[in-house]
Amino acid sequence: MTGALMRAEIGEQPAALSRLLAAPGPVEDIAARIRAAAPRFVLLAARGTSDHAALYAKYLIETTLGLPCGLASTSVYTAYDRQPSLDGVLWVAVSQSGGSPDLVESTERARAGGALTLSVTNTSDSPLGRVSEVGLDILAGPERSVAATKTYTSSLLALWLLVRAWAELDRRPADRLVDDVACALTADVEEVASRYRFVDKLVTTSRGYAYPTAREAALKLMETCYLSAHAYSGADLLHGPLAMVDQDRPVIAVVPEGPGGRALQPVLAALEERGADICLVAPPAIAHETPTRIVLPAGMDEQLAPIAQIVPLQRLACAMAVGRGFDPDQPRGLKKVTQTF
Incomplete structure (x- = not known):
């Protein structure tokens, strides 16, 4: 039947989210590193479905942490070949595959420009993960349907957990999630x-x-x-x-x-x-x-x-x-x- 993969992966979301909630260690470690860096600004880089997860993170960061936050234009670093000056910036690249060349290149340039670079992916050993200083695995498991479903919701939860840990707030609001x-x-x-x-x-x-x-x-x-x-x-x-x-x-x-x-x-x-x-x-x-x-x-x-x-x-x-x-x-x-x- 058509749509069988998409339906199955939609149905896997409670299990995928439970898996992420049960693994707080990496999120806490990354949050501690970010607090130590004390960024003054956050830039988010993403495409497609992951861009919507990044927009969600923008709302979280600005409302919870009170930090200014923007969505990066990766073409500035790729098509226009500019090198950013990003001292004091946290660069967060969100990509379920971690394989998009523009995200990889712009993250490399952000790191060279002084930013602390974090990748949020479903593929820890990915090109994006390898060029980032810190990586957060969303633990969604293999996703075969072209339409992203469980990787989207797992990205949202991973970003929420990260912001909560960064702000040193508890995770109790997620108890019923x-x-x-x-x-x-x-x-x-x-x-x-x-x-x-x-x-x-x-x-x-x-x-x-x-x-x-x-x-x-x-x-x-x-x-x-x-x-x-x-x-x-x-x-x-x-x-x-x-x-x-x-x-x-x-x-x-x-x-x-x-x-x-x-x-x-x-x-x-x-x-x-x-x-x-x-x-x-x-x-x-x-x-x-x-x-x-x-x-x-x-x-x-x-x-x-x-x-x-x-x-x-x-x-x-x-x-x-x-x-x-x-x-x-x-x-x-x-x-x-x-x-x-």
Whole structure:
């Protein structure tokens, strides 16, 4: 059956996350080294799915540690052949394969420019891991489906654990995480998959920690279903793109409990005014407000919620792809390791 690999790897996520939670030693050691270096700024480098994990890390670092944090433009170091001056900077390269040449080269240059370089990968013995001073293995296990699923959620958890250890905060908020992800694996997505089976364009949106979830959901739908999916921060959606939304362009809104969800409320009101076809991905108290919904567990920590939020959206992408006659395990024109320069 098509999509068998993707479905299996989606289902492996509770086990993969449990494995990472059971191995705190490496995270604690890396956090101690970062604290000793006392970076003044953090730069994150990534591509594709890993770029969304890096964006999640940006929110974590800025809110938890109060450090300025940016997303690096690797082409500055590769295509434009510039050598950075990065004394006092922590450079974090996120890549499930660790094999993309532009990430490897830019990380080499960052290290030569004085940065402390950290790789976050699912392949410890990778080119990226070899050029980085420090490496964090996300322990997701082999991932064979081209569409990344368990490596994404394991990357999120690895980054959350690292930031918590760096800030010398306890990990108790993650005590229920595996159960929340297991619950998200049972969320009903079939009705939404059937409703949106033949759409050729849609929008995903959210705010705060959940914004990377909206971006990753759009990528999964594009690469498996071959539809046009635009991801926007709710704030950016109001700054122009709202005009393109109508009844023929569904909007999938990820609405967390907490400040991010509250910040999204004016956006949802504006979408309703336009008569948009809205699907809420949210806990029961929020999701009950719309007939088209994917229900998430209630009471999740807002920082950790993205790890569970993306799971039913991965399942939705898989179900929609199969319903459209595509094999999400082998998206056309894509390979598991993408070579960018």
